Amino acid sequence: MAQPVTIGDIVENWTPRPHPLSNPQHHILQGQYCRLEVLTSTNDIVIQQLYDAFKPTEETHFKYLGYGPFKTVDEFKQFIYMKEQPSGSNVLYAIFVNDMAVGFITYLRISEEHGTIEIGSVNLTFGTFGYRRVVWSCNALNMKSRVAALRFGFQYEGTWMKAEVSKGRSRDTALFSIVDDEWSQIKEEFQRWLNPENFDINGQQLTKLNGAKVNPRHHKITDSS
Known part of the structure; x- marks a missing residue:
């Protein structure tokens, strides 16, 4: 007798999720301690503030990243411009504290069809747009990033071996995620x-x-081990 085929759960009434920038109200996000504003390479004042804030000329800041360091503010500006291309595939937000740009975050690998997105504003991703899954990925050797992912509630899913060649070196990529029914x-x-x-x-x-x-998946893994 043929064995029954196991397939995924039915997702009732599924429709593609909206793009993060489809609503102009989401171009500025005010939080308790900081404010996020859409970042573009044409905003010279913010670009200069960011360049000054995280000292992008220092090699140690980019040890596990595929870009940087940046020798000049124009080189950094060009990097931001390239992150914007093609339009809509990445969404960059500058982080403001006391009206000063101190950093930036990015939505990337946005899939409206499947409701998945790589790291950004987690609360907005689930609560406003209805995305089902948020991903945190990092160089598998970057222990600070791995610890941060777990601290923020992400769960380890596995490692893509030899995922990239970054700056002439082989890179394995560690993957972490939060899904919608874990977020509350x-x-x-x-x-x-x-x-x-x-x-x-x-x-x-x-x-x-x-x-x-507090992630429910953590308890499932612990209980089954």
Whole structure:
């Protein structure tokens, strides 16, 4: 007798998700401690602030990345321009604290059809756009990035061996994810951690963020091991 074929669960009433920039209201995102604004290579003031903020000439900042360092602000500006191409495939946000640009984040590998997106604003991704899956990927040797992914609630999925040749070196890529039905508990942990009562008068945290342990998938893995 033929064995039944196991296939994935039916996704009821599925429709493609909206692109992050399809709604102009999402071009500026105001949070509790910072503000995100869409970043373009034409904003010279913000480009200069970013260049000054994270010292992109320092080799150590780019040890595990496929780009950088940048010798000049024009070289950095060209990098931002290339990240914008082709239009819509990546979405860059500058991070502002006290009206000063201090960093940037990126949505990439956006799949509206499948509702998946690589790392960006997790709350917006699930809560506003209805995406099903957010991915965090990094050089498998980058332990700081791997620890950060777990701290933020991402779960390790595996490693793509020999995924890239980066700066003449072989790179393995570690993959982590959060899916939509895990987000509510992780979001509560972020809200607990970011509560002003969790910080002393010097702004130091009283208890740490531990998103990994509140992720329901973490308990499934632990219970089955």
